[in-house]
Amino acid sequence: MTQLPSVAICIPTFNQAQYLLASVNSACTQTYPNVEVWVADDASTDETPEVMAQLCQKFSQLHYYRQPQNLGIAGNNTWLLNQPKTEFIVRLDSDDLLMPNYVETLVKLLQKYPEAGYAHNAVQEINEFGENRSIRRVSRTQEMQNAEDALRASVTGYRVAANICMFRSKVLQELRFYEDRPEFVEDYDLSVRIANAGYGNVYTDQILACYRVWTDVKKARSKRKHLQLKGYIRIFEESLLPAFQSRGWDTKIIYQQRRKFAIIHSAYCFLPIFNQAERAELIDLLKKLGDSPALRLRLLLLSWGLAPIFEWQHHAELRLKGIVKGWISQLRVDS
Template identity: 20%
Template sequence: MSRSDVSRYEILLPYYGDVRLMQDAVRSVLAQSGDDWRLTVVDDGREPGVPEWFEALADPRVRYFRNVRNLGVTGNFNHCVSLAEYEYLVLMGCDDLMHPNYLDVVRAAAEREPEAAMIQPGVEVIGTDGLPFDTLVDRTKRKIYAPKGPGRDLLGGEDLAVSLLRGNWLYFPSICWRTEAVERFGFRADLGVIQDLALVVDLLVAGESLATSPEVCFSYRRHAESESSAKAFTGSRFEEAKRFFRETADRLDAHGWHRAAKVSRLHLSSRLHALTLLPGAARHAGRPGVSAMLKHAAR
């Protein structure tokens, strides 16, 4: 199907894990208004009954694929992007929820800022039980790192790079991306946790921009035992982060963005985050986990 056709929004759901939460995510997409969107689910697991559930769903707005082999998080992200055929795409988390107004908010932002490669709408954070869940990470994002202002902005350039490298206040699964922009770069295969920030940096260096809207229209689910949390307890997440921030600092210096390079080289928020995970590292990984946290925090 051509991108010139009426459909504009490709909602991609890379799936692995809890069946019930995935089904809730799918139902939240099906509640969206309009006829300019499609849901594509790419199953990277082997949970029983999932193909049959989608077959029984029999909704022409939904495509379902099951990978022949497990591609992993980043591999499945890139595979999802390769299936996108519409002007915009969303890489939604398989346990997150769209509110019924999600696409209404995104449509308005795309109309207002058609040049933006990324649209970040308002987000609420929920826990495993679906209830509001306010963590230190999210309070810090909201109160310290996220820009202050009326909420409807077009951001870009070195100023936005500085802001996000100081502390990534975006909620990746809620972002609506211009498909062409994501296809140009894709997700780095050598990154398993911080690949979303790497893509944003690629886009900013290429001159792309981010539109923001304050209307809350998406529920981001935060799990204590998410892949990023589990990797953090062993220190592997922070080894990846350290490598990314150092490489990015060198790249931004070469690009002439010296303020952003300095912030990336310092990566203070990542180091402070490691300190907040010390109790969890002690419980889940013992002395090696604690040592990894302290090593990262001390650079």
């Protein structure tokens, strides 16, 4: 009997003990039999070690390692994804969940399309209490997307429903994982580099995971806006621009998208959590990302206190896109 391909589910974590139990349980109870689960604790200061001690007693396929010092998102992920010696690797954040048939379904897809570097899927968005919110989908009709199409599409952003993906291990090894890559947008950067290396991706509209969106009371995520902006700059300059230039493609769209990104993210920089020096740094990063007369006008309007209006507009556009994607998905099912 032919042995099934081996799969590792890798869960990086930092101070999310309250979600670990459900996340690890979802990874360890897959319908697919040949699965091992790895958890890398990036020197958490909460009850993560105690929670993991209980889980390690329950699940024999579970491996737990606690970093002696905090490595950051990219560093911890690079260490973690480099540990398994399996054919496929799943990256799962410690506050997210997998449906029982996640691994079984995506392994079959990656076997069907050997030219795909990773597989992804529609997700159920949940809140911090585990209650269902909206469904996230990717607006595309084809199951397989080739490398060149993926590279062109990536100019407009990270083209997945959520950063819960199954990768071919050899592809991650070829690209040296997240080593020396930007923080906070490391998954987007990796998807660009995978496409540049000649690998496509495969997508299913099945809901195979739960992606958690929680109320950021202390604004910890917003406080990392400078990391996100620095990351976008590096993606455009170090990944996208060289990829387009090497193929002789028109790079005008890259500069257009940089300016668009800067405008989209400008309102966040005027949240009251930022002091004057922090806001000045963020504005400087916005201009480095994509300076334009439109950005300077937006910054002027934001300085007059109009940030809530632009924030509402952006979230309304995202909700509308979600509704349209749902309609497209239903039409596909009905046909």
